[in-house]
Amino acid sequence: MAMASLTRRKALQLLSRYSLSLTSSKGFAAAAGSEDNDVVVIGGGPGGYVAAIKAAQLGLKTTCIEKRGSLGGTCLNVGCIPSKALLHSSHMYHEAKHSFASHGVKFPSVEVDLPAMMGQKDKAVANLTKGIEGLFKKNKVNYVKGYGKFVSPSEVSVDTMEGGNTVVKGKNIIVATGSDVKSLPGITIDEQRIVSSTGALALTEIPKKLVVIGAGYIGLEMGSVWGRLGSEVTVVEFAPDIVPTMDAEVRKQFQRALEKQKMKFMLKTKVVSVDTSGNGVKLTLEPAAGGEQSTLEADVVLVSAGRTPFTSGLGLDKIGVETDKIGRIIVNERFATNVQGVYAIGDVIPGPMLAHKAEEDGVACVEYIAGKEGHVDYDLVPGVVYTHPEVAYVGKTEEQVKAIGVDYRVGKFPFLANSRAKAIDDAEGLVKILAEKESDKILGVHIMAPNAGELIHEAVLALQYGASSEDIARTCHAHPTMSEALKEAAMATYDKPIHI
Numbered sequence: 001m002a003m004a005s006l007t008r009r010k011a012l013q014l015l016s017r018y019s020l021s022l023t024s025s026k027g028f029a030a031a032a033g034s035e036d037n038d039v040v041v042i043g044g045g046p047g048g049y050v051a052a053i054k055a056a057q058l059g060l061k062t063t064c065i066e067k068r069g070s071l072g073g074t075c076l077n078v079g080c081i082p083s084k085a086l087l088h089s090s091h092m093y094h095e096a097k098h099s100f101a102s103h104g105v106k107f108p109s110v111e112v113d114l115p116a117m118m119g120q121k122d123k124a125v126a127n128l129t130k131g132i133e134g135l136f137k138k139n140k141v142n143y144v145k146g147y148g149k150f151v152s153p154s155e156v157s158v159d160t161m162e163g164g165n166t167v168v169k170g171k172n173i174i175v176a177t178g179s180d181v182k183s184l185p186g187i188t189i190d191e192q193r194i195v196s197s198t199g200a201l202a203l204t205e206i207p208k209k210l211v212v213i214g215a216g217y218i219g220l221e222m223g224s225v226w227g228r229l230g231s232e233v234t235v236v237e238f239a240p241d242i243v244p245t246m247d248a249e250v251r252k253q254f255q256r257a258l259e260k261q262k263m264k265f266m267l268k269t270k271v272v273s274v275d276t277s278g279n280g281v282k283l284t285l286e287p288a289a290g291g292e293q294s295t296l297e298a299d300v301v302l303v304s305a306g307r308t309p310f311t312s313g314l315g316l317d318k319i320g321v322e323t324d325k326i327g328r329i330i331v332n333e334r335f336a337t338n339v340q341g342v343y344a345i346g347d348v349i350p351g352p353m354l355a356h357k358a359e360e361d362g363v364a365c366v367e368y369i370a371g372k373e374g375h376v377d378y379d380l381v382p383g384v385v386y387t388h389p390e391v392a393y394v395g396k397t398e399e400q401v402k403a404i405g406v407d408y409r410v411g412k413f414p415f416l417a418n419s420r421a422k423a424i425d426d427a428e429g430l431v432k433i434l435a436e437k438e439s440d441k442i443l444g445v446h447i448m449a450p451n452a453g454e455l456i457h458e459a460v461l462a463l464q465y466g467a468s469s470e471d472i473a474r475t476c477h478a479h480p481t482m483s484e485a486l487k488e489a490a491m492a493t494y495d496k497p498i499h500i
């Protein structure tokens with residue numbers, strides 16, 4: 001395995017050097033000295049701001065245009081960061097209320113101070129978005145605040161936040177305009193009683209009854225936040241299962257864990273209509289396959305049935321950029337659209353709608369533009385649901401392995417048999433590894449654990465380098481750590497674990 005990885009790395013390095021020398025004579029060297037930008041990025045989210053910084057680091061004159069007034073995109077402003085802040089705060093409250101006493105830590109009473117909790121979240125967001133402005137200054141990225149639209153493949157007209165208009169020119173333009181909430185027919189989001197994730201991150205009162213439409217990432221994370229703070233949470237999901245991308249066995253255990261936390265699920269169910277004419281919200285539901293209707297009452301309804309690419313007002317049609325049926329910009333493996341000099345990355349193109357994937361896109365796209373070799377492998381983008389326990393996964397699910405017809409082995413290890421998990425009394429979950437039977441090469445890793453989102457990266461690296469389960473099992477892991485469960489699951493894949 002080690003040999004294979006080394007050879008691959010060497011090949012990549014050679015490729016990178018080769019393409020650099022090929023393009024350096026006719027790529028940006030030729031463009032240097034011009035007043036135009038080498039790279040213009042529209043959108044300052046994880047895709048756009050990372051692309052802009054990387055471009056500047058590669059010596060390209062770069063401008064980033066962002067309409068929001070702060071950098072970081074959906075992720076920092078109304079996505080990853082505020083949701084993780086609230087997940088952490090609500091978890092602390094829940095632990096203080098339900099678990100501290102068993103660890104010998106007692107309070108006369110514990111209460112939620114919602115404005116303080118929101119204040120902590122807002123502080124985290126403000127610090128991080130300001131931090132990116134600092135990174136732009138440090139790397140000499142020019143930042144234009146305003147709404148950008150194409151007037152030609154090399155010119156973007158910007159209605160600036162100050163009220164003026166300016167035209168930003170670039171030899172290469174990267175579209176990184178991200179995504180927006182997918183609305184459902186007949187359901188109008190008012191961000192008060194019918195909220196998107198943005199509204200759910202800023203509620204001023206804890207709803208008594210929260211109905212979540214969609215059992216995906218947002219529904220389960222935000223449902224967890226409000227459930228821990230005291231809401232009665234019902235999740236209505238059209239599909240037969242929660243989080244369809246998850247390994248079915250892990251998903252089943254995950255659903256049980258959430259149900260123990262009193263989250264209710266109505267699967268194979270669709271919302272037919274919502275009525276907001278009274279004090280609360282009345283939902284009419286129907287089985288997904290059709291049948292008898294029922295009703296459900298809520299104080300707040302969260303619409304979290306997916307996100308859709310955002311290209312509104314961008315003028316893509318004006319310059320002839322092709323999109324697919326659901327509005328995603330079509331790009332080739334170098335992130336180039338069908339229009340010369342126009343690229344696209346992140347949520348606005350096909351692939352997982354995740355911040356770390358957008359960042360990888362951004363770096364690789366700019367490396368290609370600079371004549372280097374970029375690298376993103378969408379099959380190895382980890383997914384993490386930041387509930388408690390968290391679920392993290394990379395590579396193939398057992399269902400996918402079966403579908404490709406490979407002979408495989410499964411190794412599992414429960415956290416109930418992991419000493420660290422027992423020591424801290426937080427042992428719900430497991431590690432599951434799938435490996436090819438003949439070669440023992442790891443095909444997929446699935447972890448449900450309190451810190452699965454951190455544990456998964458050992459597995460991501462293993463898959464990236466084509467490791468076998470024996471490679472992980474023979475790697476010394478510190479004791480007592482949750483990571484030892486991965487080692488034991490690896491042992492169970494090709495041989496036997498020690499501690500069970």
Ligand SMILES: Cc1cc2nc3c(=O)[nH]c(=O)nc-3n(C[C@H](O)[C@H](O)[C@H](O)COP(=O)(O)OP(=O)(O)OC[C@H]3O[C@@H](n4cnc5c(N)ncnc54)[C@H](O)[C@@H]3O)c2cc1C
Nearest residue numbers: 043045046047067073074079080148178346347353354355
């Ligand atoms: C509630 C929530 C929680 C999430 N949690 C996670 C998580 O934990 N981990 C994770 O990996 N992902 C998470 N995501 C997904 C993540 O936020 C996105 O995948 C990521 O932000 C995509 O990055 P992007 O740069 O492609 O687009 P975005 O972050 O959407 O950024 C695009 C930017 O472009 C700007 N823009 C759009 N059009 C124009 C224009 N014409 N001119 C100028 N500016 C424009 C927008 O204002 C926006 O700031 C979450 C999403 C949500 C909604």
Ligand SMILES: NC(=O)c1ccc[n+]([C@@H]2O[C@H](COP(=O)([O-])OP(=O)(O)OC[C@H]3O[C@@H](n4cnc5c(N)ncnc54)[C@H](O)[C@@H]3O)[C@@H](O)[C@H]2O)c1
Nearest residue numbers: 214215216217218219237238239304305306307353384385
């Ligand atoms: N932890 C994270 O990485 C994280 C957190 C939040 C959001 N995100 C990203 O944001 C994106 C959007 O999140 P999301 O949770 O809205 O989407 P999602 O795609 O994760 O889940 C949407 C769910 O809604 C269901 N659904 C669709 N239409 C429905 C309907 N009419 N009625 C009932 N259910 C319906 C789908 O079957 C699916 O299970 C995700 O794709 C994810 O990549 C990631």
